[in-house]
Amino acid sequence: MDGKSLARVVAVIFVAVAVTATALEMTRKEERPHDAATQLPAALAPSPPREGLRRCQALGEVALRDSGCLRLWAEQRDRFLGLNAPFATSASGPVTSPKDATSPEAR
Template identity: 50%
Template structure:
């Protein structure tokens, strides 16, 4: 085969590929985007704390010096981190036994004493 024929076959192949790719692209239907826009949700307007948090978020680094943002962040932290009522441990009630003694008296544990393994002489097991 000579170079001219090989060049013509390559050009025909390239043109055929370009026409096919164009036809496929034109036949595609536009699909709706699966990503939502970043618009503020409507519920943020109903909650003033959320609206203020969004405003502070838009301020970026300048929000660290804004007293309103500092107060809003403190209120938001308190809302999630501070318990509504202090938690106080309460002892578990014990039912009296047959003669007024508790059914489940506290059990005493014996101390765990580990006995050391006997020392072995490394030379006793060697073949002589």
């Protein structure tokens, strides 16, 4: 048997094994616990911050002047960035970021 024929036989055997493994995996039934089937995943469960963000989204440009939206955005930004201690913000004042030392206004 020459090299080409041997390579073809090995390729056919490999494809046959792959097709058989795929067919077996597709026919396998997945066992689910009964508790997990009745609960919503955490990503789909409604949460107060998510509802607040939806409200701010619906407000549109007015949300830029809403102190609740500014506070919520600051909390979400801190959570996204992984900051342990969020910036201290007052509920009555707008949220401002610290000036960058390299900006022209800071000089």
